[in-house]
Amino acid sequence: xxxxxxxxxxxxxxxxxxxxxxxxxxxxxxxxxxxxxxxxxxxxxxxxxxxxxxxxxxxxxxxxxxxxxxxxxxxxxxxxxxxxxxxxxxxxxxxxxxxxxxxxxxxxxxxxxxxxxxxxxxxxxxxxxxxxxxxxxxxxxxxxxxxxxxxxxxxxxxxxxxxxxxxxxxxxxxxxxxxxxxxxxxxxxxxxxxxxxxxxxxxxxxxxxxxxxxxxxxxxxxxxxxxxxxxxxxxxxxxxxxxxxxxxxxxxxxxxxxxxxxxxxxxxxxxxxxxxxxxxxxxxxxxxxxxxxxxxxxxxxxxxxxxxxxxxxxxxxxxxxxxxxxxxxx
Amino acid sequence: xxxxxxxxxxxxxxxxxxxxxxxxxxxxxxxxxxxxxxxxxxxxxxxxxxxxxxxxxxxxxxxxxxxxxxxxxxxxxxxxxxxxxxxxxxxxxxxxxxxxxxxxxxxxxxxxxxxxxxxxxxxxxxxxxxxxxxxxxxxxxxxxxxxxxxxxxxxxxxxxxxxxxxxxxxxxxxxxxxxxxxxxxxxxxxxxxxxxxxxxxxxxxxxxxx
Numbered sequence: 001x002x003x004x005x006x007x008x009x010x011x012x013x014x015x016x017x018x019x020x021x022x023x024x025x026x027x028x029x030x031x032x033x034x035x036x037x038x039x040x041x042x043x044x045x046x047x048x049x050x051x052x053x054x055x056x057x058x059x060x061x062x063x064x065x066x067x068x069x070x071x072x073x074x075x076x077x078x079x080x081x082x083x084x085x086x087x088x089x090x091x092x093x094x095x096x097x098x099x100x101x102x103x104x105x106x107x108x109x110x111x112x113x114x115x116x117x118x119x120x121x122x123x124x125x126x127x128x129x130x131x132x133x134x135x136x137x138x139x140x141x142x143x144x145x146x147x148x149x150x151x152x153x154x155x156x157x158x159x160x161x162x163x164x165x166x167x168x169x170x171x172x173x174x175x176x177x178x179x180x181x182x183x184x185x186x187x188x189x190x191x192x193x194x195x196x197x198x199x200x201x202x203x204x205x206x207x208x209x210x211x212x213x214x215x216x217x218x219x220x221x222x223x224x225x226x227x228x229x230x231x232x233x234x235x236x237x238x239x240x241x242x243x244x245x246x247x248x249x250x251x252x253x254x255x256x257x258x259x260x261x262x263x264x265x266x267x268x269x270x271x272x273x274x275x276x277x278x279x280x281x282x283x284x285x286x287x288x289x290x291x292x293x294x295x296x297x298x299x300x301x302x303x304x305x306x307x308x309x310x311x312x313x314x315x316x317x318x319x320x321x322x323x324x325x326x327x328x329x330x
Numbered sequence: 331x332x333x334x335x336x337x338x339x340x341x342x343x344x345x346x347x348x349x350x351x352x353x354x355x356x357x358x359x360x361x362x363x364x365x366x367x368x369x370x371x372x373x374x375x376x377x378x379x380x381x382x383x384x385x386x387x388x389x390x391x392x393x394x395x396x397x398x399x400x401x402x403x404x405x406x407x408x409x410x411x412x413x414x415x416x417x418x419x420x421x422x423x424x425x426x427x428x429x430x431x432x433x434x435x436x437x438x439x440x441x442x443x444x445x446x447x448x449x450x451x452x453x454x455x456x457x458x459x460x461x462x463x464x465x466x467x468x469x470x471x472x473x474x475x476x477x478x479x480x481x482x483x484x485x486x487x488x489x490x491x492x493x494x495x496x497x498x499x500x501x502x503x504x505x506x507x508x509x510x511x512x513x514x515x516x517x518x519x520x521x522x523x524x525x526x527x528x529x530x531x532x533x534x535x536x537x538x539x540x
Contacts, residue, residue, distance in 0.1 A: 076407055080411075081407060083412075106409075107504060108410075111413070138508075145504055145505060196366055198367075203365070219366070223510065
């Protein structure tokens with residue numbers, strides 16, 4: 001393992017320390033916790049709290065700030081945070097308007113955020129929770145954990161954050177978050193595995209000419225291993241599943257997120273983005289906004305995911321609202 | 331068998347040591363179908379439990395089990411933290427007010443742990459989870475009540491190990507392994523393995539000391 005570290009055990013703490021020092025005008029560290037808070041608390045506004053395991057930077061600390069999150073809770077690498085720091089974050093940002101928890105659909109995240117929400121409610125804090133499950137690689141079923149939450153979560157932060165900023169109620173912010181979740185789908189590929197610092201070796205091994213299709217963001221293998229494809233074939237494979245599942249039709253407006261997993265250069269992401277946009281154009285989808293870059297990573301994994309958000313007038317205008325966070329400025 | 335607070339702390343120390351010794355093994359299992367953090371997380375949790383023994387020496391077994399539960403909830407993380415945490419909290423509640431744990435308390439303790447895990451994780455038998463280890467242990471305890479078993483400890487340990495092994499051919503329906511669909515088949519569930527280690531360590535201790 002070759003990484004820029006001082007000690008594997010302190011990577012999360014030092015990363016948060018670095019983010020705080022780099023963006024002192026936007027975020028502050030909640031004393032004693034792996035939590036980043038928006039520097040200027042806005043009274044009367046619904047507060048948004050998200051988080052999850054570390055290793056997905058800039059998720060989620062990079063989205064704390066005006067127009068997105070009020071707090072992000074970081075667990076150990078690829079491990080959900082425990083209820084204590086989540087509760088501490090909720091208490092630090094709560095206002096009379098209430099707190100919305102944005103959680104990705106992983107058993108650990110859901111259970112820990114649920115326990116924290118129960119504790120917060122017991123202390124009289126109004127909370128609501130939404131669970132993002134945008135990954136079409138995983139079949140949905142009542143009897144399973146269901147689909148996991150991946151890069152589409154960034155759209156939820158952006159849109160719910162924009163509505164909260166406008167002073168909407170907790171019910172309204174929750175409703176728009178749920179609408180976004182219902183209208184966003186993602187799917188990814190991995191070309192190389194990644195190494196959790198404390199483990200010191202890659203999560204799986206993969207041949208030179210293979211790739212993992214439908215991977216998650218935790219260095220876990222994908223749903224299927226296939227021979228490596230060209231960028232155009234990858235764009236077509238990913239968008240094919242997404243468009244089919246989303247039931248988006250010709251003429252509809254959408255936003256596209258081309259997300260790198262940490263080890264793929266922007267050069268390649270732009271190749272993929274260009275190919276994806278050509279496919280969207282051929283299918284007569286009107287792409288209103290494209291985001292390309294590392295939004296939700298899997299440490300140093302090479303690979304990418306595409307997310308498509310089916311827009312309506314509300315979502316379109318909320319997506320266009322300004323945001324100012326360490327990783328998202330518009 | 332009678333277990334007071336002192337014996338319970340020794341038993342918990344055995345469990346913590348067993349987890350520590352098998353940290354790599356649990357991580358290996360989790361590397362195959364999860365995210366390679368189960369060994370690290372469980373070890374962090376049980377080392378935190380050990381660090382709190384000093385403050386628990388004058389407490390009842392019920393208070394100690396609840397202390398273990400809240401320590402695990404706040405230190406393990408992932409899904410295992412809430413699941414094991416809730417299991418120990420529920421066991422603590424099941425023996426509220428008792429000064430000692432006796433043989434007849436074991437079945438209610440197992441029932442309480444199972445109820446807590448199901449409440450939190452919403453899993454059922456055969457989903458390829460820790461429940462597949464613990465449910466057969468409950469069944470073994472329940473049949474022991476009717477007598478006839480020469481070595482109760484062996485019967486319980488066997489139920490746990492067979493339960494754990496039973497997860498190998500299963501398709502995961504809960505947790506992160508479920509995202510792998512068919513690729514989860516052929517691997518032992520890491521949670522079923524840690525549950526087996528905990529039960530075996532407890533049985534070993536009870537056979538020697540209680």
